[in-house]
Amino acid sequence: MDKVQLLYEGKAKKVYSTMKGDVCVVSYKDDATAFNGEKRGIITGKGEVNNRMSNMMFQLLEKYGVTTHYVEQLNARETLVKSVDIVPLEVIVRNVAAGSFCKRFGVQEGTILKSSTLEYCLKDDNLGDPMINTSQILALELATQEELTKMAEIAAKVNQVLTEYLDKINVRLIDFKIELGRYKGDIILADEISPDTCRFWDKQTNKKLDKDRFRRDLGEVEEVYHEMLDRIIHS
């Protein structure tokens, strides 16, 4: 399927229309940003890793009954996906305290949470993606109660399936962010699942295998993206 027109360019991906209205092409970039675009860089090969890894995670989730936007990988960087209307919310699930959770609540990084948490952020770069609660989401008509219930169900299923799968490749799923889209009257999983959008720690050493290496200048950035992909490919 050929790309027709650039519809949207985000920080890590471009989206193109195709001749068919119900599918579009996502093209993953090597560009990396952190802290709402304040820090910028290139992670060589990231686009290819995130494309392949996301597609493998979406196919795994489909097997467990989660409907995703994935249609077909076109090449190393590009994938055909269902044309969804993205719900302007980032849905974050946490199993272990890290990142903004530690800062906000004064909790030590690595603290295992008694139960997993679910958070929403408004997807708006100009506002710095502020946290938003469900009553505010309903009041602003960003999603309906029915959609919120479906989104929470999908988030919990993704957490369960990915946690179990990653454990087999010696990776702990610390937290992750997903985005959902409206498609033909349903809410489906969209965007990506990659080291950009999840925190992955090695099960034995707790070595960070995700974008925190870029955010915090920890080195071995490209290496860990490839390491995650290699572990998945060889699983």
Ligand code: TMP
């Ligand atoms: P946080 O601890 O910075 O709030 O991040 C929680 C999770 O969400 C982490 O796995 C990284 C991911 N994330 C994104 O994918 N995009 C973002 O813009 C932010 C802030 C976090």
Ligand code: ASP
């Ligand atoms: N905050 C995002 C991240 O750290 C990227 C960004 O906002 O520039 O993943």
